[in-house]
Amino acid sequence: MEAKELVANGSNREKKMKRKEILEKKKAIDEIIKAASSSHRDHLDSFQPFRHYNRNGLSVYLESGRGDKLSSPLKQHIQNLLKVNMEEMYGSEWRKEEKVKRREMVAPEARYIFVHEAPNENANHISTMVEKEMSFSNSIDNRGPIVGFVQFRFTIEEEIPVLYVYELQLEPHVQGKGLGKFLMQLIELIARKNRMGAVVLTVQKANLLALTFYMSKLGYSISSISPSRIDPLIGLEKNYEILCKAFDNEAKAIL
Template identity: 70%
Template sequence: MKRKEILEKKKARDELIKVACAEKDHLSAFHAFRHYQRNGLSACLESGRGDKLSSSLKQYIQNLLKANMEGPYGTEWPVEEKVKRREMVASEARYIFVYEALDASASELLTVSEQERTEAGCVEGRGSMLGFVHFRFVIEEDLPVLYVYELQLEPRVQGKGLGKFLMQLIELIARKNHMGAVVLTVQKANLVAMNFYTSKLRYIISTISPSKVDPWLGTQKSYEILCKSFSNDAKAILEGPGHCEKRQK
């Protein structure tokens, strides 16, 4: 019976991942998140996937990654850059792209069909790109989770609330698809990012992070794995019993 139960749980987990990956537009259920207009910034969002990227999008992703991450990775960057180039075009890679929105005068010049498309997202070429989120639905420690591979924004739009907005959207997507948690990796040297996730968004260092698995090993690694759990199983496995007790009080 135990073997049957284990197999059934595995089948259920695999089915959740399959269904989540099959969704063509993860923004479709969150219309309010298709546009962002705060702090003097006007932007719109679109969904995408790794195996459907245009050559210009690939180049943009590579350039922004290099600009934002070469510093935090230091001497590890040349090797890591190659890894990220492979990851970004994988069939399981899912994206939220952020574009600068047209101003009011420009939007008046749109045709009716273009205006309809604007309601659903961005009109092609409507403005320069401002950043992206690369995420995947994966199994981590036998749990279905949404793993954020990248959250990258242009330096000029950082500090305007857009990153928090995107992570709120990511958490909604994870919950809608019955993922147990959102998981992500942050370079220790990236103090701004570490503070953003732990202080502003209340992510914690996961029990699967090297520093928690083995303190000595943790000192040899340049990163931490952070998480925010939604289910009791995920909290017990990814956050540890101490965090479960605190949240129950």
């Protein structure tokens, strides 16, 4: 066998091994996402101390949910909360964005953490939004009203399994009491527990409070997949940044 043929055969073997490694890695990542997204899993089960938050004059407890299992009143309530908090931020783009968000909210892969205010904890402080929506109840089985939620998914970014936070929304009267930080700490624990390489989220550039919260208080940074990092000119045209917190060296290098 000539030297040239030996080199060619060696190169082919390397390519096959490389292809096999890539396929095995992809399969492993798919399995991680599948396991994390299992419909039977309650991600709060692993973090019982996080089921309750009782600080700064606020008492709430948490409950898990899925996008395809939301009742009509609950869907309406969280859509209203989203609108109250975000419509002004999006401005003229809200009508288009709201349609997208409504579809995302009820997707089978959407996962939720709902925040219930403890019954009678704040009977004298009913938010303006709830006053406007007295035609339906946002309580479930006589439990306290839902005053916030986190919507997230387990997905893949740049071949890295990540937990992507789609929404973190709180009613105005429970904001500024450490609850948002508490929920994001829980999200990061869930991500690590389920072998995600990072937590990723999108923030409107106009939402300076949110940008400060995530970057200064929680240690998130602008991701390499954010438009402004991909191309500064494209970044100028976009009204959002993609932030991330990576947990391992591979995720840090890529995201």
